Amino acid sequence: MKNMDEIIEEMNLEAxxxxxxxPDLNLYMDQVIQLFEKKFSGTKRTDDEKVLTKTMINNYAKxxxxxxxxxxxxxxxxxxLISMIYQMKGALSINDVKMTLEQLNSRMIDGDFDxxxxxxxxxxxxxxxxxxxxxSVQGHGEEVSKEVSKLNDQDEEYLEQLLMVAAMSEMSNFYRRAAERIVDEIAENNKG
Structure with a gap:
């Protein structure tokens, strides 16, 4: 398995x-897409992947x-707001993102929020x-290495990769589920 520092570096977390x-100027949709593509292109998994498309923006608007x-x-x-949506949509459903931003959007329409x-x-x-x-990733890497060394298996690299994927997926699920609980709380508070 690659060194975890290399993997983290490839993720372009600073984006x-x-x-x-x-810009302080209002932008047309194509300009918005160019700005996001330029800024977040390093976070894409493949070159074919799009950071933001007209369809995405239109769906967010609709x-x-x-x-x-x-x-x-x-x-x-x-x-x-589009930047916030971009960050949230990787973990939450579009409905959850909408619920999270609904009150903020209302305040923006009313003009009482900076x-x-x-x-x-x-x-x-x-x-x-x-x-x-x-x-956290460094800590997971150390723990995974310890666990794999106990297995005494000749395919240590693959087993480390497998356990890292499992551990990170699990942590991602924990965070997503916690975020969903907070979204549910927002929804409940909006009812009252």
Whole structure:
């Protein structure tokens, strides 16, 4: 198995759309797609994969994942929301993402919320999460190596890969399920 530092490096974890990289000018859909493709292309698993497509953006708009655009242009606030959607959709269903952002979108429509402050907080947490992730993966790697060495099997590399995939998948599921519980809580609070 590759060194975990190499795998982490290949993941391009530093990819995020900072406030300074979001233009103050409103953008057309093609410009939004170009911006996201440029910023997140290193996170793609294959070259064929698309970071963001017109269909995705149209589905987000139709599904009301973000507040309505004006004159076919996306504001800085829209780009921050699309970035948040991009991060959440890897773990949550589109309905869960919508539920999570519904109250925020209402506040944006009412004009009583400064999204850039929330987005800055999310970016800061992302930085902290990167470091926690790196430490966690290193810890999993050490534990997996210990377990595989107990097996006394000649195919240690494959068994390490298998157990790392299992361990990381399990951790991903734990986090996703916890996020889904919070989404359910948001839904429950919105009913009342």
């Amino acid at each position: 995020s759309l900072s406030l300074g990289e979001i 599904g009301k994942l973000f507040f309505p655009i004006k004159n076919k242009k996306y504001s800085k606030d829209h780009l921050m 999204l850039s402050r929330l987005y800055s907080s999310q970016l800061h947490l992302t930085e902290l999460n990167r470091e926690r992730f790196k430490e």
